[in-house]
Amino acid sequence: MNIYVSNLSFNVQDEDLREYFEEYGEVSSAKIITDKFTNRSRGFGFVEMPDDAAAEKAIAELHGASVDGRTISVTVAKPREERPRSNNNNRRSFSNSNSRW
Template identity: 65%
Template sequence: MDIYVSNLSPFVVKEDLNNHFSKYGTVTSANIIIDKFTSRSKGFGFVTMPDDAEAEKAIKELNGSIIDGKTITANQAKPREEGPARSGYNNRW
């Protein structure tokens, strides 16, 4: 199961997520989403746990917990909705 984790401190790294979630079971991956222009954390990330029961327990226990001084939100990740393509340019012309 993929878990969406938000409201992360800019100083949290993937190893921190791995450490917190691995207390509840096997973590196959943990990633922090980085802004490609600033190279800084966007304040959210994803954790993948193969066992759904372990992932649900981790979500229940860690949602609302504090990591690096910030109260995080953890819930099951939902597939990204496809929207209109973005060009990266302002299309006012």
């Protein structure tokens, strides 16, 4: 099960996130999402747990918990929505009909 964890302290690292959830069962992966320009935490992450029962227990017990001075939110991750890709060929063109050129 993929779990979304938000309102994390910017000090929390991948390994810290893994440790919080390992108390409830096996963790396949734990990843803090970082800003691609500054490489600083964006305050949320994802945890993957192969055992759904363990994941549900972790969600129930960790949602609303205080971690590093912040109350975290823990929910089942929703599938990422497809967003249209930016197409640079669709730039707006501005013209002035009064132009002599």
